[in-house]
Amino acid sequence: MAQQLSIFLENAPGRLAALSRALGEGGFNMYALSLADTSDYGVARIFVDRPASAKDYLEQQGFSGTLTEVCAVEIPDEPGSLGRLLELLSDNEVNIAYSYVFVNPLTKQAINVFKLSDPGAVALLEQEGYRVLDDGALHA
Amino acid sequence: MSETYYQEHDECMSRQALEDLQSRRLRELAERLYHSTPFYRQAFDEAGIDPARIGGLQDLPSLPFTVKNDLRAAYPYKLFSAPLDDIVRIHASSGTTGQISVVGYTRDDLQMWAQCVARALTAAGASAHDIIQVSYGYGIFTGGLGLHDGATYLGASVIPASGGNTKRQIQFLRDFGVTGLACTPSYALLIAETARELGEDPAAFPLRFGVFGAEAWSVGMREQLESAFGIKAYDIYGLSEILGPGVAFECSAQHGLHINEDHFLTEIVDPQTLRPVPEGEFGEIVFTTLTKQGIPLLRYRTRDISRFITEPCSCGRTLRRLDRLRGRSDDMLIIRGVNVFPSQIEQVLTGVTGVSSNYQIIVSREGLMDKVLVKVEIEPDFPADEIARFESIERQVRAEIESALAISVQVRLVEPKSIARSEGKAQRLIDNRKEN
Numbered sequence: 001m002a003q004q005l006s007i008f009l010e011n012a013p014g015r016l017a018a019l020s021r022a023l024g025e026g027g028f029n030m031y032a033l034s035l036a037d038t039s040d041y042g043v044a045r046i047f048v049d050r051p052a053s054a055k056d057y058l059e060q061q062g063f064s065g066t067l068t069e070v071c072a073v074e075i076p077d078e079p080g081s082l083g084r085l086l087e088l089l090s091d092n093e094v095n096i097a098y099s100y101v102f103v104n105p106l107t108k109q110a111i112n113v114f115k116l117s118d119p120g121a122v123a124l125l126e127q128e129g130y131r132v133l134d135d136g137a138l139h140a
Numbered sequence: 141m142s143e144t145y146y147q148e149h150d151e152c153m154s155r156q157a158l159e160d161l162q163s164r165r166l167r168e169l170a171e172r173l174y175h176s177t178p179f180y181r182q183a184f185d186e187a188g189i190d191p192a193r194i195g196g197l198q199d200l201p202s203l204p205f206t207v208k209n210d211l212r213a214a215y216p217y218k219l220f221s222a223p224l225d226d227i228v229r230i231h232a233s234s235g236t237t238g239q240i241s242v243v244g245y246t247r248d249d250l251q252m253w254a255q256c257v258a259r260a261l262t263a264a265g266a267s268a269h270d271i272i273q274v275s276y277g278y279g280i281f282t283g284g285l286g287l288h289d290g291a292t293y294l295g296a297s298v299i300p301a302s303g304g305n306t307k308r309q310i311q312f313l314r315d316f317g318v319t320g321l322a323c324t325p326s327y328a329l330l331i332a333e334t335a336r337e338l339g340e341d342p343a344a345f346p347l348r349f350g351v352f353g354a355e356a357w358s359v360g361m362r363e364q365l366e367s368a369f370g371i372k373a374y375d376i377y378g379l380s381e382i383l384g385p386g387v388a389f390e391c392s393a394q395h396g397l398h399i400n401e402d403h404f405l406t407e408i409v410d411p412q413t414l415r416p417v418p419e420g421e422f423g424e425i426v427f428t429t430l431t432k433q434g435i436p437l438l439r440y441r442t443r444d445i446s447r448f449i450t451e452p453c454s455c456g457r458t459l460r461r462l463d464r465l466r467g468r469s470d471d472m473l474i475i476r477g478v479n480v481f482p483s484q485i486e487q488v489l490t491g492v493t494g495v496s497s498n499y500q501i502i503v504s505r506e507g508l509m510d511k512v513l514v515k516v517e518i519e520p521d522f523p524a525d526e527i528a529r530f531e532s533i534e535r536q537v538r539a540e541i542e543s544a545l546a547i548s549v550q551v552r553l554v555e556p557k558s559i560a561r562s563e564g565k566a567q568r569l570i571d572n573r574k575e576n
Contacts, residue, residue, distance in 0.1 A: 008553070059521065059556075064520045064555060
């Protein structure tokens with residue numbers, strides 16, 4: 001499992017810029033970002049090096065943040081690969097709360113991030129030969 | 141628990157002795173007002189009241205009221221009863237609506253005021269051994285100098301920090317051995333918050349008690365202040381027209397505010413009919429200043445809403461208590477016919493995990509309907525990564541406000557520190573209906 005940093009943001013001009021600026025000023029490198037939004041606010045879900053210290057740093061800067069364990073899976077670059085993975089999860093009645101894709105900064109391989117209803121699904125994926133990454137496999 | 145009094149004789153006298161004293165002082169006051177203040181002479185004459193025939197408390201309901209507008213119209217000195225030569229201090233109300241009301245104190249008034257504040261500080265556990273930091277604004281506002289003089293009278297070591305420069309406030313609290321803090325409750329919270337941002341634990345300061353006033357605040361806010369600083373937090377009440385802080389104060393029982401009734405005769409009336417409400421019911425507080433000389437007022441309508449607590453207090457004081465203020469009737473919102481005080485919403489918020497008690501209420505009108513939006517800051521460490529989780533907090537806050545206050549509101553979570561902080565009184569309410 002890998003650590004995702006989730007930040008509460010108001011849906012207003014400049015808030016994402018403020019978050020990015022704060023991370024930059026703190027010397028944190030961000031390599032994945034996904035936004036979920038409503039009309040009033042949203043959550044920025046990010047992958048960043050040193051996630052725990054990034055969270056502390058952002059809270060000092062006035063952001064509300066939390067670390068979430070998510071499932072980051074390497075996906076083979078071939079037709080139908082994501083479909084097979086999703087079917088495997090649905091056959092086992094594992095629900096996906098949200099998902100997004102980014103590229104592993106170390107291996108340049110596509111990674112699919114899932115927040116799953118059942119953390120035990122990681123074992124299932126590994127059994128089926130998928131590579132589920134932890135923080136060590138992501139941060140240099 | 142041992143409780144000491146500053147003026148035991150005055151704070152613990154029998155009801156009968158107190159009422160005799162009040163009757164005598166009321167007679168003297170009526171005579172003084174009639175002969176020294178044209179405004180009251182005219183009011184007595186118009187009501188056909190001969191001040192010489194006032195017997196005592198039983199005649200109080202027939203006497204004329206004084207309202208805020210009378211003070212504004214008397215700007216600046218027309219309601220003063222003492223000549224300006226005898227006035228040694230002038231203060232004024234904050235005057236949120238434009239015109240300010242001016243009050244003057246004689247030397248005796250300042251002494252009485254200082255004694256009233258010293259009673260309040262003593263009830264909070266203070267003594268001459270304490271170091272008291274006064275972080276109310278000093279100046280024309282009564283908070284700063286009122287607490288300053290009272291703490292000085294008590295013999296405490298007083299730090300006249302005034303408001304603002306929060307980092308310096310924290311330095312004093314940490315380095316000067318401060319045992320008592322006096323300021324508005326919202327500023328005290330800001331001090332605690334700022335201390336944490338600077339990496340300091342406010343609970344580690346030597347502070348033992350806080351005396352907080354000038355705003356209505358909730359029991360939940362008391363709990364926050366007490367745990368943030370590791371102190372006991374006491375309410376102090378007053379208004380510049382009557383005295384400034386020190387009209388009433390909490391004791392160690394922390395259940396209601398003892399009124400300094402030997403100086404301030406107190407009634408609770410129905411704001412519509414102006415008749416006394418049944419004992420123990422909420423209504424508007426009305427004060428008559430029994431001993432003041434600079435600008436004594438008869439039956440002054442405060443617009444503050446509270447009620448009498450009638451049971452005897454465990455602290456031994458016989459001075460009657462006011463319940464925690466519900467707020468000023470100026471701050472009272474009428475939402476679709478329901479009376480709502482911001483402090484009631486604050487009380488709900490302090491009971492919900494994940495949100496802070498920094499909030500703002502924005503009222504607007506859409507067509508014929510009043511719309512209430514409550515903005516509240518999320519806690520910095522709220523553990524959520526899914527929108528559904530935030531929406532469920534909003535729903536919870538909305539449901540609890542609806543069940544506690546019987547009004548429907550919209551709730552919006554906002555980022556930590558996005559609602560402006562105040563170093564004086566907090567701006568909790570924005571009513572946009574008045575523009576239409």
